[in-house]
Amino acid sequence: MTPGCGASQGGSREEASPGGGIPAAPVATPSPGDAEGTAPSSREVPGTASLPGGREGTAPSPGDAEGTAPSRGGRGGVGPSPGSVDALAVRTVLGDLPAAELGVCDSHDHLFLRSPRLPGEELTDADAAERQLREFAAHGGQSLVQWTPYGMGRHTGGLAELARRTGVRLVAATGLHQAVHYAEEPPADLAELFVEELTEGVRGSVCGAAPRAGLIKVAGDFHGLGPHARRTLTAAAEAHHATGAPIAVHLELGTGAAQVLSLLCGRLGVPPARVLLGHLGRCPDLRMQREAARSGAWLVFDGPSRAHHATDWRLFDSLADLAERGYGDRLLLGGDTVTAAARAEGGVPQVSRVLRPRVERELGEGLARRVFVDNPAQAFAVDWKG
Numbered sequence: 001m002t003p004g005c006g007a008s009q010g011g012s013r014e015e016a017s018p019g020g021g022i023p024a025a026p027v028a029t030p031s032p033g034d035a036e037g038t039a040p041s042s043r044e045v046p047g048t049a050s051l052p053g054g055r056e057g058t059a060p061s062p063g064d065a066e067g068t069a070p071s072r073g074g075r076g077g078v079g080p081s082p083g084s085v086d087a088l089a090v091r092t093v094l095g096d097l098p099a100a101e102l103g104v105c106d107s108h109d110h111l112f113l114r115s116p117r118l119p120g121e122e123l124t125d126a127d128a129a130e131r132q133l134r135e136f137a138a139h140g141g142q143s144l145v146q147w148t149p150y151g152m153g154r155h156t157g158g159l160a161e162l163a164r165r166t167g168v169r170l171v172a173a174t175g176l177h178q179a180v181h182y183a184e185e186p187p188a189d190l191a192e193l194f195v196e197e198l199t200e201g202v203r204g205s206v207c208g209a210a211p212r213a214g215l216i217k218v219a220g221d222f223h224g225l226g227p228h229a230r231r232t233l234t235a236a237a238e239a240h241h242a243t244g245a246p247i248a249v250h251l252e253l254g255t256g257a258a259q260v261l262s263l264l265c266g267r268l269g270v271p272p273a274r275v276l277l278g279h280l281g282r283c284p285d286l287r288m289q290r291e292a293a294r295s296g297a298w299l300v301f302d303g304p305s306r307a308h309h310a311t312d313w314r315l316f317d318s319l320a321d322l323a324e325r326g327y328g329d330r331l332l333l334g335g336d337t338v339t340a341a342a343r344a345e346g347g348v349p350q351v352s353r354v355l356r357p358r359v360e361r362e363l364g365e366g367l368a369r370r371v372f373v374d375n376p377a378q379a380f381a382v383d384w385k386g
């Protein structure tokens with residue numbers, strides 16, 4: 001493989017100004033009529049688009065996690081009817097995949113990434129990425145979702161080749177990160193960019209046919225949303241309504257979930273079950289995490305690929321707390337291997353080699369199955385509109 005081939009688009013110099021708001025209760029009710037005139041399709045993942053309020057103190061039922069269907073019917077008896085997930089597909093770099101075939105999933109990671117903020121730490125080595133994937137698979141890993149957005153060296157053509165060579169299902173992202181991660185201006189029409197990359201193929205791929213992206217990655221700011229974040233989240237919502245794609249959000253140091261949910265779900269009509277909140281573990285405020293879980297959005301914890309954030313050791317406290325309160329069906333886990341140093345310390349394989357066995361051991365096989373198999377199948381599978 002040629003490490004240098006793949007997407008190599010520009011970015012933005014637009015400065016994001018962190019908002020200063022204190023997180024309020026998420027306003028997460030999907031509005032019936034959205035800006036595009038397309039009703040949020042709660043039918044896509046029945047039982048997950050509505051607010052799961054009032055479930056505090058509901059113990060998770062370990063026995064309901066058997067089987068391969070992403071639906072478990074464990075949410076107050078409002079689970080999907082049998083067969084309703086058949087139409088849902090995860091958009092991988094090798095084509096649309098039935099949700100039930102996703103398997104053991106690393107829900108947030110990076111095989112390729114570069115940023116002006118991380119000089120010398122670029123992930124550009126395709127051979128190293130292949131070694132990571134092979135070890136991930138050797139320990140039971142079957143799929144990985146790369147959250148590297150537009151203009152950050154996501155190397156999507158390389159992802160397709162890696163998927164062919166290793167058999168691991170890979171999902172690529174469109175979307176846009178914080179402005180500080182770009183040296184150039186992004187395209188003016190972000191929604192158009194996102195929709196094109198979700199439905200036709202990513203721009204700038206030079207490794208044969210450009211695969212389609214399977215999710216939209218955007219980012220908030222520290223405890224709020226600056227102009228750049230508002231613009232990208234608004235474009236992401238528009239692209240969601242046009243395609244059905246899930247929206248994955250980088251929360252700066254785990255903060256700002258309430259503001260993100262208020263904008264995406266409250267104002268822009270994105271169903272909470274189509275929003276994935278990343279990096280929540282970097283702000284180990286259990287009350288905030290429970291509030292986010294109550295909204296119906298996905299809580300994506302990450303970081304086992306390295307132990308560099310001071311809060312990383314709180315991961316299992318959060319997982320246990322949320323599972324005990326009945327939010328095991330909102331949890332996702334990923335390695336989030338962002339740098340070459342993190343890769344050298346273990347990287348992607350940590351998810352299947354270390355993290356999954358520990359979840360099984362400490363929190364039970366039922367929860368492990370939800371977090372690594374059933375929940376990703378729901379979170380990333382979509383009734384694609386295009």
Ligand SMILES: [Zn+2]
Nearest residue numbers: 108109147336
């Ligand atoms: Zn990431």
